[in-house]
Amino acid sequence: MGIEIHPSNNITSGQIYLSTILSERKGKFLGRTVQLIPHVTNMIKDRLKNIAASENLDVLLIECGGTVGDLESSIFLEAFRQLRLELPKGHTALVHVTLIPYSRAVGQQKSKPTQHSVKMLQSAGLQPDILIGRSEDPLDPDIKRKLSLFSNVPDVAVISNPDLDSVYELPILFEDQDLGDFLCEILDLKAKLVSTYSEITNFSAWKETVDLFKNAKNIVKIGMPGKYFNISDSYISINEALEHAAVHHGYKTDLKMIGIDENINIEEELKDCDGILLTPGFGERAVEGMIKCAEYAMEKKIPFLGICYGAQMFFIAFCRKYLGLEGAHSSEINPNTPYPVVDLLESQKNVTEKGGTMRLGGIKILVEEGTRLFEAYQKREIIERFRHRYHIISHFITEEARNKGLVVSSKDETGEIINSIELNSPDHFMVGTQFHPEFKSKPYDPSPCYSAFIKACIEYRKHRSKSS
Secondary structure (H helix, E strand, O other), rough: OOOOOOOHHHOOOHHHHHHHHHHHOOOOOOOOOOOHHHHHHHHHHHHHHHHHHHHHOOOOOOOOOOOOOHHHHHHHHHHHHHHHHHOOOOOOOHHHHHHHEHHHHOOEEHHHHHHHHHHHHHHOOOOOOEEEEEEEEOOOHHHHHHHHHHHOOOOOEEEEEOOOOOOHHHHHHHHHOOOOHHHHHHHHHOOOOOOOOOOOOOOOHHHHHHHHHHOOEEEEEEEEEOOOOOOOOOOOOHHHHHHHHHOOEEEEEEEEEEOOOOOOOHHHHHOOEEEEEOOOOOOOOHHHHHHHHHHHHHHOOOOOEEEEEEHHHHHHHHHHHHOOOOOEEOOOOOOOOEEEEEEEOHHHHOOOOOOOEEEEEEEEEEEEOHHHHHHHOOEEEEEEEEEEEEEEOOHOHHHHHHHOEEEEEEEEOOOOOOEEEEEEEOOOOOEOOOHHHHHEOOOOEEHHHHHHHHHHHHHHHHHHHHHH
16 A cells, blocks of 8 residues: 554454453453453454544544454454444445355356345444445446345445456456545545655556556566465465566566475476575474475576575575585574574573564664675665564674675674575575565565566576577
8 A cells, every 4th residue: 555554553353352451450440340342342442543543544444354243353343333323424434345156057146145244244233335246257237236225235335346367456446436436425535636646646657557467478487385385375475576576577477386395396396487486484394395495596596585484494505505514404493403503583582472572573674785685775774574583693604605605685783683695696696585575565666675586587587498
């Protein structure tokens, strides 16, 4: 959305219940019996009101995740019901997003699941103002009329949300259905002049971005060795950052998800890839396979980007392959390794409470000039987001390591923590970042790090095609 959002905007059931219990322990309820209503619902409403009051907002957009009828979301729906009752008419709009399945047996879209979903919402005291139907294909006019009739919303308020080649086309599709105008009517919002140019608020600029995604024709193939592919969007931020970068070079990405296990043939899986992105993660499963992927990238000079855990695996591979440190490892995986080249951050060694105690969030990074990273960002100071406890240990980056091409391309402000490494090779892009540049990538403004990686992959692909 092109805006920085404070962590207070992420509200979970656990946070609300914990806050309620801590308030009771501190005597804030003056000995009264603590109940879901009003104490927990008041906590939810207070959080929402505080966000709205502390930020200069036209509209506070609240998404309630899950499904109507879920036990976990029921207390949030009750808080919304109370808010709708307390606030003046025209101060809230309720948009219900619902699935419209297609029955191949009868060859038509089915409205019954949505009818039941709306009835459950109504039984919670909430009447939707707008229905958005998620479906494979655009909603049929008959289905829209039926949904309008049985959901008690005007026909104009039933909006189609079909599968699209690019999700970024969706705002344009909504605009074509006058969703924005209808929302403004419900909320009594008037059009205002936008004082500064923005890719988000400027409609033609957003259309240009969408055109980039629709018109990219060439393919660049990225191998993504990892261990969480049982869910397709485990690495969704990375997938999107790669796509953002690729379309700005006129390419689409073909992401080859490689589930690493002990039986995998690394060379066979990676031989047709134009680049390797070694994914983040935790724990010992599949670690040796991921190290071999980094070794393969070094041997074959395939463009490589390692993110967080992937960067640590890159460093382990380098230490074993080029420094002769047999058994080099991360102490997370092997506490008894003779060469703990990846170890706990000093600040993490005495941490016993694991919740939210990692090195987290946006942190200033000092980039070394003359490195691949500096070439990508063109800045000496950047801010990127982190999420880790373990890191690369600097005393293993010896004169021998530097002579064999290893470069520390960025550190933190203290100079103690290594934030990225790379190989000093003019014909090989091999970079590992402890930070997660994908978290700041935007469709109209791709991550510089990912953009540099994709550029290297495209050059490698062109070179391969010429050679063959």
